[in-house]
Amino acid sequence: MEFTVKNAPVAGQRSACIVVAVSGARRPGDSAAALDKAAGGTIVNVLKRGDMKPGAGNTLWLYDVKGVACERILLVDCGEDKELADTAFRKVVRGMATALRGAAVKDALCCLAEIPVRDRDTAWKVRQIVEATADTLYRFEHGPDKKETRGRLNRLHINVNDAADVRPAREAVRVGKAVNTGVELAKNLGNLPPNVCTPSHLASEARRIAAGDERLRVKVLQEKDMARLKMGALLAVARGSRQPPQLIELAWNGGRRNAAPLVLVGKGITFDSGGISIKPAAAMDEMKYDMCGAASVLGAIAAIAQLKLPINVVALVPTCENLPDGNATKPGDVVTTLSGKTVEILNTDAEGRLILCDTLTYGERFKPAAVVDVATLTGACVIALGKHAAGLLGNDADLVGELRQAGEDTGDRAWELPLWDDYQEQLKSNFADMSNVGGREAGTITAACFLARFAEKYPWAHLDIAGVAWRSGNAKGATGRPVPLLVEFLMKRGKRH
Ligand code: BES
Ligand code: MN
Ligand code: ZN
Numbered sequence: 001m002e003f004t005v006k007n008a009p010v011a012g013q014r015s016a017c018i019v020v021a022v023s024g025a026r027r028p029g030d031s032a033a034a035l036d037k038a039a040g041g042t043i044v045n046v047l048k049r050g051d052m053k054p055g056a057g058n059t060l061w062l063y064d065v066k067g068v069a070c071e072r073i074l075l076v077d078c079g080e081d082k083e084l085a086d087t088a089f090r091k092v093v094r095g096m097a098t099a100l101r102g103a104a105v106k107d108a109l110c111c112l113a114e115i116p117v118r119d120r121d122t123a124w125k126v127r128q129i130v131e132a133t134a135d136t137l138y139r140f141e142h143g144p145d146k147k148e149t150r151g152r153l154n155r156l157h158i159n160v161n162d163a164a165d166v167r168p169a170r171e172a173v174r175v176g177k178a179v180n181t182g183v184e185l186a187k188n189l190g191n192l193p194p195n196v197c198t199p200s201h202l203a204s205e206a207r208r209i210a211a212g213d214e215r216l217r218v219k220v221l222q223e224k225d226m227a228r229l230k231m232g233a234l235l236a237v238a239r240g241s242r243q244p245p246q247l248i249e250l251a252w253n254g255g256r257r258n259a260a261p262l263v264l265v266g267k268g269i270t271f272d273s274g275g276i277s278i279k280p281a282a283a284m285d286e287m288k289y290d291m292c293g294a295a296s297v298l299g300a301i302a303a304i305a306q307l308k309l310p311i312n313v314v315a316l317v318p319t320c321e322n323l324p325d326g327n328a329t330k331p332g333d334v335v336t337t338l339s340g341k342t343v344e345i346l347n348t349d350a351e352g353r354l355i356l357c358d359t360l361t362y363g364e365r366f367k368p369a370a371v372v373d374v375a376t377l378t379g380a381c382v383i384a385l386g387k388h389a390a391g392l393l394g395n396d397a398d399l400v401g402e403l404r405q406a407g408e409d410t411g412d413r414a415w416e417l418p419l420w421d422d423y424q425e426q427l428k429s430n431f432a433d434m435s436n437v438g439g440r441e442a443g444t445i446t447a448a449c450f451l452a453r454f455a456e457k458y459p460w461a462h463l464d465i466a467g468v469a470w471r472s473g474n475a476k477g478a479t480g481r482p483v484p485l486l487v488e489f490l491m492k493r494g495k496r497h
Contacts, residue, residue, distance in 0.1 A: 001137065002155045003130050003177065005169040010111055010159060011038040011068070017108040018070040019096050021115050022047060024080045025054035030161065031111035032075065039067040043075070052077060056088045057095025061103070074099055076112065083118040089125065090132050090411055097136035104151030111159045113169070122160055123168035128411070129158055130176025131183070131484060138184065140191045140477065175307065179410075179487050182296075182303030183480030185209075189295035190470060190478025194271040194288035199246045199319040202268055202294055206250045206317070209298060213305050215254055221247035231358040232335040233343060237351045238320035240275055240328025245320035247359065248294075250301050252313045254494075260369040261312035262493060264301075264486065265359050267352045267375035268294030268319030275322045275348030276330050283472065290352070292469035292478060293374035294319055300486040307487075309494040314366055318355040322348070334432045338362060339454055344432035352377045353436060353450045360454040370399050370459040372489075373451065374482060375466075380443030382467040389415040390468050390482055393448040394461030403461055406488035412481050414463055423449050 010018065010031045021029035026047050028036050036043040042065050046052075052060040056079035063072055076099075078084060078092045092112060100108055110133075113125045133156055139146050160169045189197060189205065203220045210218035223244050226235055231247075238245035248268075251261070269290035273279060279287065297315040304313060329335075333345045335354075338361040343354070352375050363371050381391040390407070392414040394400040400416055407414040426438035426446045434453065438446025448462050468481045 001134050001153070001180070003173045004155070004157050005126070005166055005173060006109070006157050006159045007161070007163050007166050008159065010034050013109055014069045015107060015109040015157065016070070017072040017074055017100070017103070017105045019074045019076060019108055019110045019112060021078045021092070021112055022052070022075050023078050025052040025058065025077045029078070030114050031159070035065070035068055035073060039065045042066065043073070055079065056084070057091040059095050059099040061099070070109070072105070074108070078115050083116045085118060086120065086411055089115060089117045090128060093129050093132040094136050097133045100153045101137055105153055106151055107155040107157070108153065109157045109159060113158055114161050121168070122162070122165040123172040126158055126160070126169040126172040127176040130173055131179055134180040135183065135480070138187060141188050175491070178303040178306040179484050181306055182299030182483040182487060185302050186292065186295040186299035186480040186483050187478040189298070190289050190292045197288065197291065198243050198270050199268065199321070200243070202270065202291065202317060202319050203246045203248050206248045206298060209302050210250060215252060216301070216305055217251045217253065219249040221249070229338060229362070230336065231338045231362070233337040233354040234318050234320070234358040236329045236333065236335045236345060237322055237354050240323045240325040241321035243321050245318070247362070248315070248317040248319065250298065250315040250317070252301050252305050252309070254304070254309050255312040259312050261314045261366050262490065263363045263366055263368040263371040264297040264313065264315045265356060265363060265371060265373035266294035266297035266315065266317045267291070267356060267373070267377065268317045269322050269351060269355070270319060272322045272349070272351065273324060275351060276324050276328050277347045277349040278324055279349060286470065286472060289470040289478060290376050291319065292376050293465060295478070296374050296465070296481065296483050296486065299480065299483040300490065303483065303487045304490050307491070309490060311490065311494045313490060316359050316363060318359045320355065322351045337454070341434065341453065342432035344429040344435050346435050347437045350436045350447070353447055356451055357454040360451060364457050368458050370396070370461070371455060372403065372461050372463065372486070374463045374486070376469050377464045378444045378447050378466055381464040384417070384444055385415055385467055387467045387471070389413045391444045391464035392416045392461065393419045393445065395419065395452055395455060396459035396461065399459045399461045402492065403463070403485065403489055406492065407482070407485045410484035410488045412484040414482065414485060417445055419445065419448055419452060
């Protein structure tokens with residue numbers, strides 16, 4: 001999907017479609033008013049008849065309007081407010097994209113960046129248009145309607161009314177397109193069936209990403225390497241599966257040679273059956289999405305390589321399946337982690353923290369400036385925050401604050417939960433240094449408490465994306481979250497230097 005920036009009077013533009021805003025389904029915005037003038041009042045007349053349903057994102061098509069060079073006009077309502085909130089603006093953009101998706105339109109001119117949004121500049125709006133449009137138009141690469149090409153939108157021109165906004169708007173397009181690359185990669189990996197998206201598939205995907213740029217480096221640790229290192233927790237999860245585990249290391253070296261890297265860790269369980277503590281059958285297919293943390297950190301690396309960010313970032317992806325088998329880990333088994341700490345595995349379904357803890361310890365060798373892990377870790381997080389926000393916990397207030405803000409600015413939100421020591425006692429075990437489960441209460445927090453014990457040597461934050469990584473039901477599919485949040489966070493870090 002291509003995006004370009006324009007700065008031209010709208011009335012004379014030629015395109016298959018021009019998209020303009022109206023408010024309250026009655027009053028034309030600036031561009032709509034300009035078209036209306038050229039059309040001798042046709043648009044206002046149509047609006048007066050009341051066919052357009054008020055509400056942000058609602059649309060109305062007009063065809064062959066006399067005096068207007070574009071074949072179609074798409075009116076998009078932006079509600080009644082003088083200034084829109086972030087979420088309302090995104091709703092307006094999604095309204096546009098949904099209408100365009102249903103039409104035989106290959107290219108369109110979008111004039112929605114003129115809508116006033118509270119505390120946001122034109123560049124922010126342009127980036128939102130680029131990201132929300134691609135997100136809405138996404139189709140899974142192997143999905144049933146992938147081949148449908150009828151008038152598929154492949155180019156969106158974005159008009160800005162002020163010539164001074166052209167340069168920042170072009171930069172916003174560049175960033176938005178890189179985010180789209182990462183989001184699309186994460187969605188495609190997430191949506192693949194679990195017999196295709198295996199741990200080795202993720203490894204070859206990382207190698208493919210790395211092949212695109214010599215500043216990208218990939219290394220994949222195999223089971224024997226993990227055994228040599230004594231990654232007892234990661235190996236305990238992988239035991240029940242015929243697929244060998246992999247620990248993927250994908251590094252972007254865009255910064256100074258000796259600059260401390262940021263480390264991203266992504267949970268890569270390519271299928272989570274629960275293991276011996278097996279899950280109920282209903283919706284178990286959705287546990288193919290248990291590698292969405294991994295997909296998002298690989299997507300983030302692809303995006304920042306496209307942006308050529310001047311920082312060093314390492315993505316670490318521990319990946320395996322969690323299956324029951326004669327060789328599988330049993331409830332009651334005690335394992336020794338890479339850190340030397342022992343864990344009594346009381347529930348084999350709490351496997352994410354086991355593969356992550358050894359990876360967090362492994363991360364120490366990079367002497368990281370900070371570590372952020374991303375994981376579909378707990379069902380409890382879906383209960384706590386629903387599908388709107390990722391859970392956010394960490395041992396460093398500044399880092400947590402940066403991630404929260406990055407989520408706010410991109411609309412890929414995260415919300416902090418407390419990581420107080422009070423919760424640590426729920427992890428007590430009679431037979432090891434800790435148990436891998438903390439009981440029913442505060443499940444997201446006790447999972448993070450477990451991870452925190454392996455992240456004491458650096459600033460660390462954890463994103464629990466169980467609620468946001470995919471949608472269920474009719475719209476079942478990966479969301480690509482939190483790639484936008486991660487890229488924004490990394491961009492801000494890149495600007496510090
Ligand atoms: N991958 C799941 C978490 C999950 C469940 C995400 C449902 C999204 C929807 C994770 O490995 C898991 O099974 N967690 C357990 C932990 C429990 C055994 C302490 C859970 O949340 O039930
Ligand atoms: Mn599980
Ligand atoms: Zn899991």
